[in-house]
Every structure is written in C-alpha cells, then in structure tokens.
Amino acid sequence: MPDRIADIWGTRTPYGQGGNWPVRVDTKLADGVAKADVDRWVKSACLLCSNGCGCDIAVKDGRMVGIRGRAEDRVNHGRLGPKGLFASWQGVDNRDRLTVPxxxxxxxxxxxxxxxxxxxxxxxxxxxxxxxxxxxxxxxxxxxxxxxxxxxxxxxxxxxxxxxxxxxxxxxxTATAAASLKESFGADGQPGSYTDIDECDAIFLYGHNMAETQTVLWARVLDRIAGPDRPRVVCVDPRDTEVARHADVHLPVRPGTNLALMHGLVREVVANGWVDEDYVAGHTQRFGDLLAAVEPWTPEAVAETCGVAAADVRRAAEIFGTSQRVLSTVLQGFYQSWQATASSCQVNNLHLLRGMLGRPGCGLLQMNGQPxxxxxxxxxxxxxxxxxxxxxxxxxxxxxxxxxxxxxxxxxxxxxxxxxxxxxxxxxxxxxxxxxxxxxxxxxxxxxLPRMRRILAKPELFLVVQDLYLTETAxxxxxxxxxxxxxxxxxxxxxxxxxxxxxxxxxxxxxxxxxxxxxxxxxxxxxxxxxxxxxxxxxxxxxxxxxxxxxxxxxxxxxxxxxxxxxxxxxxxxxxWPCNDEHPDGLDRLYTDGTFSTDAAYCETYGHDLTTGATVGPTAYRAMAPAGRALFKTAPYSPPPEEPSDEYPLRYTTGRTAYHFHTRTKTGRAPQLNAAAPGMWIELSAADAQRYGIGEGDIAVVSSARGRITAPVRIGDVREGTVFAPFHFGYWDTGGSPDDHPRAANELTMTEWDAVSKQPIFKTAAVRLEKAAAGSGPAPAPTTTASRPAQPGTVPATIGGAAAEAREEPA
Amino acid sequence: MKLPVYLGLLHQSEATLAESYRQVAEGHGEEPDVHFLCLTLARQCDAHQDALAPIIGRYGECTEDDEPERLHHEGLSKTRSGPVGLLRDLQDLYLMANLVDITWTMVKQAAQGLQDAELLDVIARCDGETEVQLHWLKTRMKQAAPQALIAAS
Missing domain, CATH: 3.40.50.740 (Rossmann fold)
Structure with missing residues (x-):
C-alpha cells in the first residue's frame, strides 16, 4: 500500500481531454481495524480543505475508525488526500476534546x-x-x-x-473570491466546474498552490498531465511550488505586484488580437476602461515591476490567447496580497475577453480556502x-x-x-x-498577533468561544x-x-x-x-x-x-446548485448563455471602485444599465503599502503546507501529519542564506515593525529577497502562549486589508533577519512539497512509514 | 480674464486637500485603511497639481485677488481622536474635496468655452478621481457613523 505521506497525490491514473477521470478508491482504517470489522459506513464529505471530497466514515463500536472516498462522487471519484485520510477522523476522535462548558x-x-x-x-x-x-x-x-x-x-x-x-x-x-465575482458578474457563485479540468487544454493557476491546498484536485490535474494530451500549465507564484515544477511557464512575481502582471497579460491578449470581439460587444461593458488601465503595462514594464522575464509574460499571454479551452484558478497568492480584488477581477476579465465562460473546459474557479x-x-x-x-x-x-x-x-x-x-x-x-x-x-x-492578544485579553470584552478544543483563542x-x-x-x-x-x-x-x-x-x-x-x-x-x-x-x-x-x-x-424547477439535477456551469447576474433588480451589489472601495450606489449603477452584461472592472497598479527598507530589507510572505490545515487543531492531532511537519520553519533562498551566513536548520530571528519570531531555516526555492513562513503553527502544543518563544507567522504580518473584499494582507510585508544560533539538524520542513531543499538530497526525505499506508483501489 | 483666479483656487485647494489627507493619515494610523488610502489620495492630489502646472504656465494663476481669496480655507489644523473624531475629520475632508470637485467643474466650463483641448484632457484625468474620493469618504463615513454616534463611549 502506498505511503500517502511520502506520496501526497497517490498513484497516477492518466486520462485524456474529454475523458472520464478514472475512479480510484482510497481508504484508511485505524490500526488493527479491517474492512470486515467496520460496523457501518456513514455518508459524508471531507472537511479538511475546500475541495469537498465525497466520503464514507467508518464506524466501529460507536467510534470513528477510518474513512473511504466515494467512487461515484463527482468531486473526487474515490480519492482522498493526506489530510482527509488521516485528520478527518483522528483530528476529532481525540482525548483533548472539550467535553463540558x-x-x-x-x-x-x-x-x-x-x-x-x-x-x-x-x-x-x-x-x-x-x-x-x-x-x-x-x-x-x-x-x-x-x-x-x-x-x-x-x-x-x-x-x-x-x-x-x-x-x-x-x-x-475567500472574501476576495466573492468580491471579484460580484464585481465582474453581479453576484457570487463560481462560473466553472471541476469537470473543466477534464476538458481544458490550458490551465492557469494564479497564486494557487493547488498541489498543497487541494491535493485531490491537483491529482486530477496530474492525471491530465500524465495523459495523452496534457494541458499547458501556467503558474504565478513566488515559490517554486509543485505546480511551478509542472508548469510550461512559471512567473515568480515579487510579492505585492500581482496587478501589474495581470495588466500586462490583459494588454498582450488585446494587443495580439486574441479578443473575442463578438462576445465582448454582446456580453460586457466598460471595455474602454480596461484598455486605458492596462495601456502602460508592456511586458518590459511588467518585468521591471514584478521581477519576471518579459519573454515569459509574452509566452503566458500567448498560451492564454491561443488555447481553445482555458481553465483559471485563483487563490491566496492573489486573495491575501496587495490589490486583491483588482488582481482577481483581471482573471475574470481575461475570460471575458476571450469569451471563455460557461462552456466545457472554459472555466473560472475563484477558489475557496475552506470546506x-x-x-x-x-x-x-x-x-x-x-x-x-x-x-x-x-x-x-x-x-x-x-x-x-x-x-x-x-x-x-x-x-x-x-x-x-x-x-x-x-x-x-x-x-x-x-x-x-x-x-x-x-x-x-x-x-x-501581539495586538490580537491584547484585544482578546481586554477584561471589559465578554468573549464567548465555541470550539472542539481549548485553542489559543479559547x-x-x-x-x-x-x-x-x-x-x-x-x-x-x-x-x-x-x-x-x-x-x-x-x-x-x-x-x-x-x-x-x-x-x-x-x-x-x-x-x-x-x-x-x-x-x-x-x-x-x-x-x-x-x-x-x-x-x-x-x-x-x-x-x-x-x-x-x-x-x-x-x-x-x-x-x-442552482437546483430548482428549471434545473432539477443542478447545473454544471453558470452563465452558459452569456447572461450574467448584473441586472439592477437581481444583482448582489452595485459594485465598488476597486482602488478605494467606494460604493457605486444604485443611481450610478442603474444609469450604467448592465442588464445582464458582465463588467470589466479594474484599477491602476500601485506599490504595496510596506516595501523593503534599510531597516527591514526583506519581503515576507506566508502560506500553507500540504500536511496541515489552518492552526492545526485537527491536523496537528493526526500522528502521520504531525510527524511530516512537526514544527515551525522559515524558508530562505540559497543566495540569501549565504548572505546571512545561515546553513540548513540554523536558527534565525525574523522581525517586522509588529513583532518577531524565532525558527529554523530551510534553504529552499523561494525567490531571492523573500522570506516564506507557514502560518499553521501557534502555541497550543508549546505551552499555550508565545512567552519568550514567539513562532507564529502572524506575529509579523500587518493589519491592512483589500479596499473592496476587506481580506487582510498576509502575503506582503517587510522584515529583517538575523542568525540566532547554529542548528542541531535540518529544519522540520517537508521535502515533498514547496518547502523541499534547494539542494536535493541534503535533507532526509519526508516519509510516513507503515502508519501512513492507505489502500488504493482502482476501478 | 478671470480663469487664473479659479486656476489658483484649484491649485491651492488641491494642495490643502493633499496636506489634510496626510494629516489624517498620520493622526489616524490606528485605522489602517484610512491611513493607507489617505496617503494614496494625497498622492492623487499631488498629481493633479502637477497636471495643472502646464495649464497654469499658459494662463498664469492668481492667488491674490480680493474677492475669491475668501474662498480659501486653511485645511485641518490638527486631527481629532476617537471614533467621533475620525468621523469629523473625514467629514472635513469631504467638505474640502467638494470644494476641489466643484472648482474642477467650473474650470471645465471655462475650458469648454475656451475650446482648450489640453485643459479638457487634464480635467478628464483628474476630476473623475476627485469624484471617487468623495464617494470613498462618504462610504467610509456611512460605515463609521452608527458605531461612533451610538455605541462608542
């Protein structure tokens, strides 16, 4: 049986464009429990990421003892990821649970x-x-x-x-997903479907490390990549993620500059005549505003601001402009960064420009982070x-x-x-x-976090906390x-x-x-x-x-x-959804006829100015009369609020690992996952590590204007000048409070948010770094993910052993 | 021709507004959205003044004319504190931005009468931004008002 810690995505089941993603049923049962021992299987879906994999919970003697993917489920075709296999039941059936008020x-x-x-x-x-x-x-x-x-x-x-x-x-x-859909299409709701992965010939991942955040969805992409007619892949991410490693074009932008890149891609698509003019004329408004906003952003201007090659910007735009069926997915690299809504709206705009909505393979998934x-x-x-x-x-x-x-x-x-x-x-x-x-x-x-703790501790604030465990907040x-x-x-x-x-x-x-x-x-x-x-x-x-x-x-x-x-x-x-009299079996894709939710009587919002968040208001919106047409919304690029300085010369960005979810309340209690990523680390590029005299596993102090953290360093593939920190690690398993050993990534992040979606900015800040002590071994960062060492083989590989073996049954 | 009087008024009002945005950004740093947006809008006002420079180069600007001088205002002397203080400061900005906005409108009327394409182009670039500034100030005040006026102590 495969070790699903070492092999996050499981065995490949390749398929071609337009084919059915083959079924592979993944099962994990507690030690000593065989299939025949299970009293009953209870239908559910997994809650350990936003993918929503259909599953059955194994019950024996009134306890959860394992999990199995549902073969017939449209989302996962039987598969489960490591978090679902190990944490869904073990993260709940645990002696630390709160049992009394x-x-x-x-x-x-x-x-x-x-x-x-x-x-x-x-x-x-x-x-x-x-x-x-x-x-x-x-x-x-x-x-x-x-x-x-x-x-x-x-x-x-x-x-x-x-x-x-x-x-x-x-x-x-996920606030920016909602905000960008509302601004562009008049209401929340994903236009696309997971089946677009089966149908597309190109896939763009914007700030979306799908390989770690939605591992089963990424398995679907990997199976297309392994198939006879692999889709072309474009990845926008400052780290050399698993997605980047499979990409035809990787754009490792400087954190905080997404909008400049997006302006450049839109400009190239327009300048090269890849626009579906009939679609734009019939189903959109405000094309002129878009042209004006992107005008200055030549590939060279993008290269200068974003720190990527102009040729790569051209190549990415060409893939978008010349593919027949493009699927785009967007996540935290855009949502939690500077100018989040404007950047995400530009993804919507690219699809509108090419009329790529509501058809198989022409999908748009403004992803959610949570189930x-x-x-x-x-x-x-x-x-x-x-x-x-x-x-x-x-x-x-x-x-x-x-x-x-x-x-x-x-x-x-x-x-x-x-x-x-x-x-x-x-x-x-x-x-x-x-x-x-x-x-x-x-x-x-x-x-x-230093400020959050002060607020939560205020004696005059009456605080109610409802949870599974006595968390740091509780x-x-x-x-x-x-x-x-x-x-x-x-x-x-x-x-x-x-x-x-x-x-x-x-x-x-x-x-x-x-x-x-x-x-x-x-x-x-x-x-x-x-x-x-x-x-x-x-x-x-x-x-x-x-x-x-x-x-x-x-x-x-x-x-x-x-x-x-x-x-x-x-x-x-x-x-x-929607599932109603008109669509009794539900609907795979929205906006199939190019009619959007923008009618003034129907829409969820009258919209905002994307720079300031000023509301447009009913009068101006009605005067614009979108009446079912989508809106090209955008804003000028501006630099992020906190740029590197003499005092804080490095950029700071935070993110996830495949083995944990959120603050580890469940995944930290699943032994297999906890062993794979047991403690805090930060990532530095090899060049920066050399500059600071830091070796693998050495202990560094990272400080911002808000606070400091201490953590071992992984010398990895993050872009030079940038420090990456996983945001999962808090204090519930290290004594309950930071005291003299702050380690949570958010000790350093800034209180500021996107003007429209109000999503906080976690992906850009300025920090400085100092070596604190020599390490006693490699940093506790997985080698199977974006945190793998820059020099292969210098760190023992992350494996799960017998406890991490799970059954795979192809149909 | 009295257009230089209004160009002077416009130039001065944009400068005062920029300065006041910076003061509010500084004085209300605990409200990060207000802080960062006010700095952005101050830069917009700076850019508006830069855009006016070649126009003023052609027409001149009058800052001393007796009658319109009374229209000049001092800007914020200092920022207030607390939730109601924030509301009042934003409201002051709103009044100043309105003066800028209506002055652009008057200058635009003159520019049309003068068939001055260059000035009309400057106005097209700047006046819309002032309008959005007003919308933002109103949006932010509408959000803050109930809490400041009812629940804050």
Whole structure:
C-alpha cells in the first residue's frame, strides 16, 4: 500500500481531454481495524480543505475508525488526500476534546453545566443590548460549520439582535473570491466546474498552490498531465511550488505586484488580437476602461515591476490567447496580497475577453480556502444578506423581513457589513463589548498577533468561544462552549464548484458537547428572539428544519437550493446548485448563455471602485444599465503599502503546507501529519542564506515593525529577497502562549486589508533577519512539497512509514 | 480674464486637500485603511497639481485677488481622536474635496468655452478621481457613523 505521506497525490491514473477521470478508491482504517470489522459506513464529505471530497466514515463500536472516498462522487471519484485520510477522523476522535462548558471564575476557566454557561451568555447579552443596543454585539465565525448553522447564526444576528458586526474567518480565505465575482458578474457563485479540468487544454493557476491546498484536485490535474494530451500549465507564484515544477511557464512575481502582471497579460491578449470581439460587444461593458488601465503595462514594464522575464509574460499571454479551452484558478497568492480584488477581477476579465465562460473546459474557479466557506457567504454569516441579496436594494431587504416575520428596520442594511478586522477594532476601542467566536482561532490566524492578544485579553470584552478544543483563542474566553464536530452532527455544505453534500451524523459527540446549531438555537430561545406575531424567530428543532428554511430563503436567487432535499442528497450524493424547477439535477456551469447576474433588480451589489472601495450606489449603477452584461472592472497598479527598507530589507510572505490545515487543531492531532511537519520553519533562498551566513536548520530571528519570531531555516526555492513562513503553527502544543518563544507567522504580518473584499494582507510585508544560533539538524520542513531543499538530497526525505499506508483501489 | 483666479483656487485647494489627507493619515494610523488610502489620495492630489502646472504656465494663476481669496480655507489644523473624531475629520475632508470637485467643474466650463483641448484632457484625468474620493469618504463615513454616534463611549 502506498505511503500517502511520502506520496501526497497517490498513484497516477492518466486520462485524456474529454475523458472520464478514472475512479480510484482510497481508504484508511485505524490500526488493527479491517474492512470486515467496520460496523457501518456513514455518508459524508471531507472537511479538511475546500475541495469537498465525497466520503464514507467508518464506524466501529460507536467510534470513528477510518474513512473511504466515494467512487461515484463527482468531486473526487474515490480519492482522498493526506489530510482527509488521516485528520478527518483522528483530528476529532481525540482525548483533548472539550467535553463540558467552561466559565471564567476569578480569572480561571472552570467546568460548568450548560445552563450556567448559556445563562451567563444570555445575561450579559441582554444587559448590553439594553445599555448600548445591537452595535455592542459582534459574531466571528468560521468556514467550517454547516450551512444550517450559518443560516441560524445569520438569522439570529440580523433579525434577532440586528447587528451588522458579523463575519467569518472566510474573510481571511475567500472574501476576495466573492468580491471579484460580484464585481465582474453581479453576484457570487463560481462560473466553472471541476469537470473543466477534464476538458481544458490550458490551465492557469494564479497564486494557487493547488498541489498543497487541494491535493485531490491537483491529482486530477496530474492525471491530465500524465495523459495523452496534457494541458499547458501556467503558474504565478513566488515559490517554486509543485505546480511551478509542472508548469510550461512559471512567473515568480515579487510579492505585492500581482496587478501589474495581470495588466500586462490583459494588454498582450488585446494587443495580439486574441479578443473575442463578438462576445465582448454582446456580453460586457466598460471595455474602454480596461484598455486605458492596462495601456502602460508592456511586458518590459511588467518585468521591471514584478521581477519576471518579459519573454515569459509574452509566452503566458500567448498560451492564454491561443488555447481553445482555458481553465483559471485563483487563490491566496492573489486573495491575501496587495490589490486583491483588482488582481482577481483581471482573471475574470481575461475570460471575458476571450469569451471563455460557461462552456466545457472554459472555466473560472475563484477558489475557496475552506470546506464550507461558500455556505458562510450564501447564508450571510459573513455579514452579507442571505441568498446573495443586495443590502442597497430595499426590495431584497423587504423579502428577508417578510421571510423572517420582522420589521425591515430590524435588519441592518445602512452600510456594508462590518468586516473581521473592523470588528476587532471596535472591540479594541470598547464599542463592541460582546464577541462570540465560533470554530476559528484568531489568536493565531489573524494578522499582527501581539495586538490580537491584547484585544482578546481586554477584561471589559465578554468573549464567548465555541470550539472542539481549548485553542489559543479559547484561553481568553469568559465562556467556552464544547462543540460537536464533523461526524457527530448532521448538516450540508457546499464546495468551490457549488457541489452540495449532506454529512450525516456517524457517532455521538463526546461528553456534553453539542452541535453548533443546537447552541445557536438555545441562545435564540433564551434571548426570546421573536417574529412580529410573537412566535419564536427560530422554531427549528434540527438541521433538516433549518435546511428547509434556507431553501425558501434561496428560492429565486443564484444559489437556489429549492429543488433539493436531504433525501435526494442521501440518495444521489453531491448535487450542484442552482437546483430548482428549471434545473432539477443542478447545473454544471453558470452563465452558459452569456447572461450574467448584473441586472439592477437581481444583482448582489452595485459594485465598488476597486482602488478605494467606494460604493457605486444604485443611481450610478442603474444609469450604467448592465442588464445582464458582465463588467470589466479594474484599477491602476500601485506599490504595496510596506516595501523593503534599510531597516527591514526583506519581503515576507506566508502560506500553507500540504500536511496541515489552518492552526492545526485537527491536523496537528493526526500522528502521520504531525510527524511530516512537526514544527515551525522559515524558508530562505540559497543566495540569501549565504548572505546571512545561515546553513540548513540554523536558527534565525525574523522581525517586522509588529513583532518577531524565532525558527529554523530551510534553504529552499523561494525567490531571492523573500522570506516564506507557514502560518499553521501557534502555541497550543508549546505551552499555550508565545512567552519568550514567539513562532507564529502572524506575529509579523500587518493589519491592512483589500479596499473592496476587506481580506487582510498576509502575503506582503517587510522584515529583517538575523542568525540566532547554529542548528542541531535540518529544519522540520517537508521535502515533498514547496518547502523541499534547494539542494536535493541534503535533507532526509519526508516519509510516513507503515502508519501512513492507505489502500488504493482502482476501478 | 478671470480663469487664473479659479486656476489658483484649484491649485491651492488641491494642495490643502493633499496636506489634510496626510494629516489624517498620520493622526489616524490606528485605522489602517484610512491611513493607507489617505496617503494614496494625497498622492492623487499631488498629481493633479502637477497636471495643472502646464495649464497654469499658459494662463498664469492668481492667488491674490480680493474677492475669491475668501474662498480659501486653511485645511485641518490638527486631527481629532476617537471614533467621533475620525468621523469629523473625514467629514472635513469631504467638505474640502467638494470644494476641489466643484472648482474642477467650473474650470471645465471655462475650458469648454475656451475650446482648450489640453485643459479638457487634464480635467478628464483628474476630476473623475476627485469624484471617487468623495464617494470613498462618504462610504467610509456611512460605515463609521452608527458605531461612533451610538455605541462608542
């Protein structure tokens, strides 16, 4: 059996353009458990990245003992990645789990019962509402709850309390995906489909290290690459990632300069006459604005600003301009960098220019970072109005008021919702006094951690944290609520390509842990949130009630679930939205007829200026009358806010490794994954390492204007002048707090965000580096990924051994 | 011809606005979006002044005329603090940017009367940016106002 730590993507099953991706069923069972021992297999989908692989959970004696990919699932055709194989069940079935509520007494967290914990929350909540009103309340949630839970949270926040201060960590991972789709096409929703990988003849990955972030999706690409007619591959990434190694053109841009590159690519496509003029004339607006913006960006100008070869810019543009079916995917290298929305909109613009949308292989995937980020956005737990409704459209607000039986005035819609960084700013200033954090760990994942810790520790802030484990964030809480995990509750979630899966409860939650849905419903009951007729606002008894309510909310909107049901999802597996009377089996691709969601009565936003984030507003938007045509939105390039200086001469960028997810609350507890990437490291180029007199594994101190970290150095393939740091490592397994040994990547990052998507900037900052001590061995960085050593063979290879073997069964 | 009076007013107003953006950026560094955007917009105002230079080279500018001098304003003397202070400072910027905006409009009217293609081209490049500055200030103030006026202490 293959070692799936050493072989992240598993055995190749090559196929050609237009073919069916062959099935390969991957299975991992706990030590000593054979297939025949499994009591039952429970249908679900994996929650360890945004791919949404269909799977079955193995249950024995009431415990999760393994996982198997579902052969018939449209997303993964049976495969699972290392995170899914090892962390999905081991990351949950763990003795560290929170099993009872905790409340703070005399500065210490002590065990309590649910009635005490929830009673304290309701008491504080009521007192603050009375004293200061709804603006005193903030909710910061996740990209990993279920649809039903987000919708409950959205309804109680908007129609129960009436606060605009709601967001999720989706702000950190996927806000720019949503923003760019809204700006270009009028509403959120991926135009493309994973099946576009089967059909394309070129694939562009923009700031998207798919090989590590969505390993099963990358296996699909690898199988096309290994097939008879491999698609051409273009990669934009400052690191020599696994994607870059397979690329025909690799553009290792300086962090912070994506928009300059994109302007250059658009300019080349236009200058060489590769534009589909009929499509542009019939289905778009504002082509002239685009031409003006890209005019100065010759390949030479791009080369100067971005630090890439002009010939490579020309070559990449030629591949885009001359291929018949191009698939583009975009992720954090764009979303978490400078001018995020404008850069991502330029990817949309390239597809509009060539009329490459809504046809097989002509796909566009503005990726999500998390498994249920899409649902957070759909349901409005990120502050948006549910069902991709437009807060500036009074008719949309009225629809929600009628659906929820409350006054329109109750629903906050006077300005765009408050994004995460602003919520924490209000908490810092004291105007938010009640903050409820669910299933996320801002004490490690937000930028500028020294400041985050000061905010979370403020005694006047009443902090509720709802999670599986006592995370770095939970340690600051006034009340900690133990939540049920994946496999311990039922609900639905939706992946990047709009595929909805039902995940059934397989086992009981540990101790007194409860589902996030039950917790939100309990809070709503205790607070007495009601409709105008006096009946309870949330009268649901379980997830299926919540799903039915959501179906009504989504009816007639782009993310239409009205044609689905739990029974249908159980029977058929993954189904793509929209699923309604018109499309009873769901829809593989959006915008097949070139009609977009931009009609003023239908659109999710009237748009923004991409430089400042200024809203366009209803009057100007109606005057423009897009009426179903897509919009070429762009902005001039400007340099990133923090450039290298004498004091901080290096660029700093953060990212992921294939073996971990987020702050390792699950993956760090899967022994195979933890062994593959057990501790923090940073990456330097060989040239920089020599300049600083640093050898492999030596310990360095990296400092920015915000803080410092200490970590061993991997001499790797990052671009010269740039320091890379993985953002997964915090302090829960090193004593709980940084004390004298700060190591989290976000100690150094800056508090600033994109003007439109409000996504924080994690991918560019200025730092300095000093050698602190000689190392005692190589840095604990995997050799199987982008962090492999620049000199092959100088570091022992990352392997998993017998514990990491998983079964592969080709069909 | 009194166009030089308005060119002087425009030049001076852009300079005052640039200076005020920089002051707000400095005084509200704890609001990173305000900080960085105000610096960007200050550079826009600088560029507008540069774009006006050849026009002023041709027509001259009058900064001493008695009557319009009363239209000049001092800009921000210092920034305020706290959530309401931020709101008030943004509101001051909004008023100053409006003066710039309407002055561009008047200069544009004159440029059309003069059939001055070069000046019209400068206006086309600059006036739209001033309009976006106004939209941004309004967007940001609308976001900040409820919290500052209701929940902040």
């Amino acid at each position: 905790l409340v703070r007494e005399d500065g210490r967290l002590v065990e309590a019962d649910w009635d005490t914990a929830m009673g304290r929350i309701a008491e504080r909540s009521r007192a603050l509402l009375e004293e200061k009103g709804p603006l005193s309340h903030g909710f910061y949630t996740s990209g990993q709850l279920f649809l039903e839970e987000y919708y409950a949270l959205a309804v109680l926040g908007k129609a129960g309390i009436g606060t605009p201060h709601m967001d999720g960590n989706t702000r950190l991972c 249920t980020a899409q649902n957070n956005r759909e349901c409005g737990a990120d502050g948006d109005l549910p069902g991709f409704r437009n807060w500036e459209n009074p008719k949309h607000v009225r629809e929600l008021a009628e659906l929820w039986g409350v006054d329109e005035l109750k629903i906050p819609h006077w300005a765009s919702p408050t994004h995460a960084a602003q919520i924490f700013r209000y908490a810092e200033q004291g105007s938010i006094g009640f903050l409820w954090i669910s299933a996320t760990n801002p004490a490690v994942s937000m930028p500028e 340690q600051y809480a006034d009340v900690v609520l133990p939540a049920a995990a994946w496999g311990e509750k039922t609900g639905t979630f939706t992946n990047v390509d709009r595929t909805v899966h039902l995940s059934d409860q397989a086992v009981e939650p540990p101790g007194q842990a409860r589902s996030d849905l039950d917790i939100f419903l309990d809070y709503s009951r205790r607070m007495g949130f009601a409709r105008n007729d006096g009946s309870p606002l949330l009268d649901w008894t379980g997830p299926e009630d919540a799903f039915r309510a959501w179906q009504e909310c989504s009816r007639g909107r782009p993310c239409d679930y009205s044609g689905m049901s739990y029974a249908m999802l159980r029977e058929r597996g993954g189904i793509q």
